[in-house]
Each structure stands twice: as structure tokens, then as C-alpha cells.
Amino acid sequence: MGDSGSSKRMWCSVPEKFQLHGAMLALQFGYAGFHVVSRAALNMGVSKLVFPVYRNIIALLLLLPFAYFLEKKERPAMTVNFLGQFFVLALVGITANQGFYLLGLENTSPTFASAIQNSVPAITFLMAAILRQLIN
Numbered sequence: 001m002g003d004s005g006s007s008k009r010m011w012c013s014v015p016e017k018f019q020l021h022g023a024m025l026a027l028q029f030g031y032a033g034f035h036v037v038s039r040a041a042l043n044m045g046v047s048k049l050v051f052p053v054y055r056n057i058i059a060l061l062l063l064l065p066f067a068y069f070l071e072k073k074e075r076p077a078m079t080v081n082f083l084g085q086f087f088v089l090a091l092v093g094i095t096a097n098q099g100f101y102l103l104g105l106e107n108t109s110p111t112f113a114s115a116i117q118n119s120v121p122a123i124t125f126l127m128a129a130i131l132r133q134l135i136n
Helices: 016-044 050-070 080-107 110-117 120-135
Strands: none
Touching: 016 050, 016 080, 016 110, 050 080, 080 110
């Protein structure tokens, strides 16, 4: 009935290492395309305040069916406390991040935005290391 030897399933004949590299490559191309589309939208006169709203609404519409149907039985009940926390997190985290990104993109090029985006994990690591030394 089930395979007793291996708990991993292979979705296709491509090895997992190459699947991961392909996924990362596709993600980077997606980000590069987003930088170019964002710059074109800014050049056409789209407001820096309205653009993140459009982006978040489109993301909501694309991800909502997956979140609803795939995690229907696993997610906790929605309470007012959860909704409030989600709102504050979205406002401070995602919307502020996108606003600052668009402000920077207006003054630079999509190429520079793509290059700087890859340095975010390194800067985060350095900030964490410095703050850990200050706290201890």
C-alpha cells in the first residue's frame, strides 16, 4: 500500500538539489521582474502610497485560496486579538518595507535595487551580532 523504505517522495525525476537551485533562480528572476515593473509604474505616475496597497490586494487574492483550502484544518480560530496583531504586523512590517523600497527605487535604478536586496540577509546578520554583543 505505502512505500515502507523511504519517507521522502520524489515529485519528478529531477534531483532535489537541482529543484532547489531552479526554485531560487526562478525567485530571483521574479524579483528582478518586480523591480522593473515597479520602476515602470513609478515612472508612469503611480503613487508610492497606492502601489503597495495594490500589491498587497493582489497578493491577498492570489494566496487566499491556498491558505484557506490547504490549511483549513490546521489553523487556529480567528480572534480579534489575532486580527489586531496581523494588522499591526502588516502595517509596520510589510507596508513600511514596501514604502521605503519604493522611495529608494524612485531615486535609484532597478539594477541597484536588485543588488541591494541580496545584501539584506548579511546586514540582518551583522545587526543581530552587534545587538547580541551589546545585550550580553
